[in-house]
Amino acid sequence: MCALKRIPCPWFAMLLGAALVTPFVAAGEEAAEAEARALEIVDEWLGHLHGRDAVQVRQTQSIELTVAGVSLNLLETAVVAVKRPDLLHVRKEKYEGGFLSLAGLDDMNTVVVVDGEHVHVAIPSREIYSQDPQPESHAAAMDVITGTFLADAFLVLDFFLEERPHGVTDLRYEGETELEDEAFHRISAKQEETNLTFFFTQEEPPVLKRIEMEPPFPEDAPLALEEMPEIRFTFEDWAFDEDVDDGLFQFEAPDAYERVDSVLAAVLEDIDWPEAPADPEAPMRQPMRGAEDLEGAPAPDFSLELLDGSTMTLSDYQGGIVVLDFWATWCPPCVRAMPILETVMNDYADQGVAVYAINLRETTEQVEQFLTNHGLDLPVAMDRDGAVAGEYLIRAVPTTVIVDDQGVVAEVHVGAGPAYEDELREALDSLL
Numbered sequence: 001m002c003a004l005k006r007i008p009c010p011w012f013a014m015l016l017g018a019a020l021v022t023p024f025v026a027a028g029e030e031a032a033e034a035e036a037r038a039l040e041i042v043d044e045w046l047g048h049l050h051g052r053d054a055v056q057v058r059q060t061q062s063i064e065l066t067v068a069g070v071s072l073n074l075l076e077t078a079v080v081a082v083k084r085p086d087l088l089h090v091r092k093e094k095y096e097g098g099f100l101s102l103a104g105l106d107d108m109n110t111v112v113v114v115d116g117e118h119v120h121v122a123i124p125s126r127e128i129y130s131q132d133p134q135p136e137s138h139a140a141a142m143d144v145i146t147g148t149f150l151a152d153a154f155l156v157l158d159f160f161l162e163e164r165p166h167g168v169t170d171l172r173y174e175g176e177t178e179l180e181d182e183a184f185h186r187i188s189a190k191q192e193e194t195n196l197t198f199f200f201t202q203e204e205p206p207v208l209k210r211i212e213m214e215p216p217f218p219e220d221a222p223l224a225l226e227e228m229p230e231i232r233f234t235f236e237d238w239a240f241d242e243d244v245d246d247g248l249f250q251f252e253a254p255d256a257y258e259r260v261d262s263v264l265a266a267v268l269e270d271i272d273w274p275e276a277p278a279d280p281e282a283p284m285r286q287p288m289r290g291a292e293d294l295e296g297a298p299a300p301d302f303s304l305e306l307l308d309g310s311t312m313t314l315s316d317y318q319g320g321i322v323v324l325d326f327w328a329t330w331c332p333p334c335v336r337a338m339p340i341l342e343t344v345m346n347d348y349a350d351q352g353v354a355v356y357a358i359n360l361r362e363t364t365e366q367v368e369q370f371l372t373n374h375g376l377d378l379p380v381a382m383d384r385d386g387a388v389a390g391e392y393l394i395r396a397v398p399t400t401v402i403v404d405d406q407g408v409v410a411e412v413h414v415g416a417g418p419a420y421e422d423e424l425r426e427a428l429d430s431l432l
Contacts (some may be wrong), residue, residue: 077111081244169191244381307379314403323428334416399412
């Protein structure tokens with residue numbers, strides 16, 4: 001890894017290279033002033049950052065994506081610390097949503113420690129770690145982090161290290177704006193075709209609080225996107241120099257840990273991949289199974305704890321119809337679906353229809369607070385480890401499974417689009 005040096009030269013010459021010194025010949029006086037003000041704020045922040053020997057921050061990445069009423073949102077938090085000349089610590093603290101959670105891989109609380117001699121990568125929940133010689137180049141060290149289950153730590157590192165983000169242009173001060181009742185400087189920019197928005201505090205020196213990214217809309221997107229995902233990075237708990245614990249840059253594997261060549265490879269080996277077809281001429285790629293494949297098959301029986309401490313068992317409802325809605329509090333379509341489920345539950349209760357919202361991998365406190373905030377009153381079963389979701393092949397939330405009076409999966413609805421309530425009522429009416 002390259003040595004981490006203080007950078008005394010102006011920000012616009014080192015951070016973005018020649019792209020920012022290209023004269024804006026056609027720009028008017030107002031645009032020139034907006035650019036100058038943006039450079040002044042960012043230069044002041046980076047001058048403060050580059051004058052430090054050590055920096056630490058908690059970074060949260062969120063991606064809000066809805067496809068055909070199905071939420072695939074991601075929320076990931078990591079602590080990033082770096083110390084000159086070549087020490088690094090990245091630790092994931094939280095992962096919610098996305099395909100990793102639904103696949104049961106949200107325990108990838110990866111830790112990367114670069115101690116000046118070695119790069120250590122560990123997954124405490126799996127009690128495994130790897131140890132390799134420390135790369136000489138910054139780019140090689142970044143390759144190590146890429147091969148892990150971490151939040152994108154590159155933003156913080158690139159601001160602090162000698163290597164800088166390239167291709168960022170068109171910086172412009174957009175004025176003051178409020179986020180959570182606090183005033184911030186708002187600066188827009190571009191990186192190739194991606195629109196960027198930076199939010200800095202109004203203190204002296206200004207501190208980076210948030211970055212929003214808006215990628216270009218792909219006309220040939222493989223998914224039926226109605227709009228591009230919202231991508232956001234937020235930065236909390238900045239610490240500098242003596243406030244950064246030197247212990248972060250030290251690593252000693254506990255005795256119980258197993259050393260492996262690659263933690264990523266070790267995790268992938270544990271995944272039950274579909275077998276290749278016996279026919280060598282058959283396509284090698286197998287279609288991903290989902291809850292829809294269970295239609296017409298007996299519904300897997302299960303028992304789950306309810307919020308009130310009691311237990312519900314699916315087989316106890318033989319002879320009646322059961323609606324199972326797999327959901328999470330972080331999922332916007334789930335939020336829209338929950339009041340509909342409550343209404344349907346009340347309307348069909350006297351016809352032998354039971355409704356259960358099955359929460360995936362969240363705490364009792366999170367769910368209770370969610371129900372209180374939204375004024376909802378319907379039974380919630382806690383699938384704390386995602387085992388039941390796995391039995392039902394849940395790939396996205398919300399997914400609603402309707403089990404008929406014979407214990408057979410009658411219909412599966414993925415998502416909660418505008419016709420969700422009508423489709424749900426039509427399905428129940430056809431079974432009654």
